[in-house]
Each structure stands twice: as structure tokens, then as C-alpha cells.
Amino acid sequence: MNTSSSTLTATASPSIAQPSRLAGLALSALIAAVAIAAIRIDWLQAHGFSALTLAIVIGMLVGNLGYRRIAPPCTPGVNFSKQNLLRLGIILYGFRLTFQDIGHVGLSGVLIDALVLCSTFSIAVLLGTRVFKLDRETAMLIGAGSSICGAAAVMATEPVLRAQPAQVTVAVATVVVFGSLAIFLYPLLYQLNLHWHFLAASPLAFGIYTGSTVHEVAQVVAAARAISPDAANTAVIAKMVRVMMLAPFLMLLSAYISKKGAKKTTTAKNEKADGTIKRGAGGLAIPWFAFGFVAVVAFNSMNLLPGTLVSHINDVDNALLAMAMAALGISTQFSSLRTAGIKPLMFAAVLFGWLIVGGALINTLVLRVFA
Incomplete structure (x- = not known):
């Protein structure tokens, strides 16, 4: 009994401080610290850059400029950062949200976010694999x-x-490229909307439009602040509600991936001439960290922790996610990006166009129904 308990404990809580991981963790932490410090530069903040973006860029530079010479001792820690620390970072991301945020944008705002999410991802799966011939994962x-x-x-x-x-x-x-473009484009769209009235000509309506269609939270803030403080406040709330949909999205995606895998396994079984059965890996890959994310949002909604403590938790979470992005950058070789070619960028441009035009259409229709 004691043996099984100790085994379970060891499996459930892998030690960060294992000697084999320290070098890679230290390297990821150093890059994350540089990115977090650099993001305080006013120009970077004004243009919507985040510590996560800088961390992956710096990580890519390190990973392609001499990392191979120190790779063996660093690889375990780098892998731990981009896998385990990533999941923990996503769970703690829930401290940025509360269920009360939904009330600030109303049912119409929630419906807009849901329709934008579902339509954009569906278009991505169809066009990405069938028109642009990208692999399903990309x-x-x-x-x-x-x-x-x-x-x-x-x-x-x-x-x-x-x-x-x-x-x-x-x-x-692609998120960096088109999200950064949105920072400059959306204030211009707001001015055009004042003349052409594609959307309701108010900062509130345009704030929901911005929050429901721009990629990153930092980019939403930068774009909406250029319009007005009211637009910025509404945009952030709409964006947070959209972020909250991450957990159910991951659960549905996991079920979809599992179903596709099960079909492939069944087909392979049926094609076996000798009648033997080969068990496949079609089981449901449950993203448990998504449940943790929802649990943290629920806990944060009860407002049991002081604001200063939540702020510190968010700082820790930002550091964890920056470490994960740094590790991801370290693991990426420029040769792999060159192999990807121009297609992913063209594909992301089409999705960006849909977010602008299709998102405006969704916003207009839903707000008219709920008017």
C-alpha cells in the first residue's frame, strides 16, 4: 500500500528541481526574464507586443545561434518548460477571468464571441487542409x-x-503578424465606420467588435485604447469572455480528435486480412488542464483572494507562460520555418479577413436581433 502511494505521488507531481532539468529551466527562465523586462519599453507596449511574443523570438535566436553546443544538458529542462509549465500556466490564466465578466457584455456579447470562434475555426479546418493543403495540426x-x-x-x-x-x-x-496589423487597422476602421455605419456608431459596439475579432489580449487593449477608454473597457471584457471559451473548445477538440483517431483505427482493423485485432490509440485524450482552468475561473469568481495576491499570481503565470514560449522558441529551427513556406501566412491572412468582414457581419446581425 505504501509503495503504490509513493509511486502515485511521484507520478502526479514531477519534480521541477531534478538535476537533469535545471540547465534547461535556467535557460528558459533567463530568456523569460529578459522578455518580461524588455516589455516595459514604452514603444513595445504602445504597439501591443507581449512578453510571450518577445520570449519566443529571443528563444528562436538562442535556439539557432549556438544552442546545439549546449543542447544535451538543457533538453530535459526545455522540454519540461514547454510541456508541464505550459499546462500550469494555462490553469493559472484563469485568475485573469471571472464569470461576472459575462454579465458586462450580456447575452449578445457572449453569442457574438461564440459565433466568431466557431465560424473562424470551422473555416480554418476546411480551408487550411483542403484549399491551402496544410497539415491538419498547423x-x-x-x-x-x-x-x-x-x-x-x-x-x-x-x-x-x-x-x-x-x-x-x-x-x-501568424498571430503576431496579423494581430500587430490589427492594432493600426482597427482605429482606422472605427473612423470609417463613423461615416459608413457598418456597425453601430458607438465606442461600446466597436469595443465588442474589437474584443471579439482581434487575436491577442494585448493587441485588443492597444487597438481599443486608440479609439477611446470606453471602447477599451468593453473590448477587454468581450475578449475575456472569448478567452473563457478556451476550456470548452479544448474539450470538444479533444473529443473530435479522438473520434477521428477511432475511425482510422476501425478502418485499419477492417482491412486486416488475417482477422487479427490491432488496438489503436483512439481513446479520448482529455485535456485535464482545461478543467483546472475552469476551476480556477470559478474560484476567482468568488472573489475570495485579495486583489494584490491575484496580481502576484498573474505575474507568476506570465513568467511561466514566457518560459514555455522561450522553450518553444529554443526548440524551433529556422530551417523548419522555411520549409513551411508562404502558405501558412496566406492562410492566416484569409482568416484575418474573415475576422474583420465576417466578424462585422456577425456583430451587426446579433446586435440587431437583441436591440
Whole structure:
């Protein structure tokens, strides 16, 4: 009995401080610290860059400029950062949200977010694999980043898809490119809307539109602040509700992936001429960290912790996610990105166009129904 208990404990809580992991953890932490410090530069903040974006860029530079010479002792810690610390970071991300956020945008705001998410991801799966001929993992990762919350959604989706580092990096790159473009484009769209009235000509309506269609939280803030404080407040709330949809999205995606895997396994069984049965890996890959994310949101909604403590937790979470992004960058080789080619960028551009045009249509229709 004691033996099994100790075995379970060892399995459930892998030690961060294992000697084989320390070098890689230290390297990931150093890059994350540099990125977090650099993000305090006013120009970077004004243009919507986040510590996560900088961490992956710096990590890629390190990973392609001499990392191979120190790779053997660092690899276990780097892998631990981009896998285990990532999951913990996504769970703690729930401290940024509360269920009360839903009340601030109303049922119409929730419905808009849901329709934008579902339509964007569905288009991503169809166009990515059939028109642009991308592999399924890359198409889904870019779709998740575009439809939910940028790099955080890409990283959260990676364990469900078991994607390769190069695929994840390509997806994050598209979020950076088009999310950064949105920062400059959306204030111009707001001015055009004042004349053409594609949407209701109010900061509130445009704030919901911005929060429901721009990729990253930081990019939403930067774009909406250029319009007005009221637009920024509404945009952030709409974006947070969209982020909250990450957990159910991961659960549904896991069920979908499992179903597809089970079909392939069944087909393989039926094609066996000798009648033998080969068991496949079609079981449901449950993203348990998604349940942890929802539990943290529920706990945070009860407002039991002081604001200062929640702020410190968010700082720790930001550091964990930055370490995960740094590790991802370290693991990515530029040769892999060159192999990916221009197709992912073109594909992400189409999704960006849908977010702007299709998102405006969804916002207009839903707000008219609930007017």
C-alpha cells in the first residue's frame, strides 16, 4: 500500500528541481526574464507586443545561434518548460477571468464571441487542409490562435494535437503578424465606420467588435485604447469572455480528435486480412488542464483572494507562460520555418479577413436581433 502511494505521488507531481532539468529551466527562465523586462519599453507596449511574443523570438535566436553546443544538458529542462509549465500556466490564466465578466457584455456579447470562434475555426479546418493543403495540426493551431486568444490558445491546443514545435511556432508567428496589423487597422476602421455605419456608431459596439475579432489580449487593449477608454473597457471584457471559451473548445477538440483517431483505427482493423485485432490509440485524450482552468475561473469568481495576491499570481503565470514560449522558441529551427513556406501566412491572412468582414457581419446581425 505504501509503495503504490509513493509511486502515485511521484507520478502526479514531477519534480521541477531534478538535476537533469535545471540547465534547461535556467535557460528558459533567463530568456523569460529578459522578455518580461524588455516589455516595459514604452514603444513595445504602445504597439501591443507581449512578453510571450518577445520570449519566443529571443528563444528562436538562442535556439539557432549556438544552442546545439549546449543542447544535451538543457533538453530535459526545455522540454519540461514547454510541456508541464505550459499546462500550469494555462490553469493559472484563469485568475485573469471571472464569470461576472459575462454579465458586462450580456447575452449578445457572449453569442457574438461564440459565433466568431466557431465560424473562424470551422473555416480554418476546411480551408487550411483542403484549399491551402496544410497539415491538419498547423491548420488547427492557426485556427485556434485566430479564433480565441492568440499565442495562449495556440499553446493550449498544442498538447491536444501533439503538434511539433515548428508547427506551433508558425501558428504563433501568424498571430503576431496579423494581430500587430490589427492594432493600426482597427482605429482606422472605427473612423470609417463613423461615416459608413457598418456597425453601430458607438465606442461600446466597436469595443465588442474589437474584443471579439482581434487575436491577442494585448493587441485588443492597444487597438481599443486608440479609439477611446470606453471602447477599451468593453473590448477587454468581450475578449475575456472569448478567452473563457478556451476550456470548452479544448474539450470538444479533444473529443473530435479522438473520434477521428477511432475511425482510422476501425478502418485499419477492417482491412486486416488475417482477422487479427490491432488496438489503436483512439481513446479520448482529455485535456485535464482545461478543467483546472475552469476551476480556477470559478474560484476567482468568488472573489475570495485579495486583489494584490491575484496580481502576484498573474505575474507568476506570465513568467511561466514566457518560459514555455522561450522553450518553444529554443526548440524551433529556422530551417523548419522555411520549409513551411508562404502558405501558412496566406492562410492566416484569409482568416484575418474573415475576422474583420465576417466578424462585422456577425456583430451587426446579433446586435440587431437583441436591440
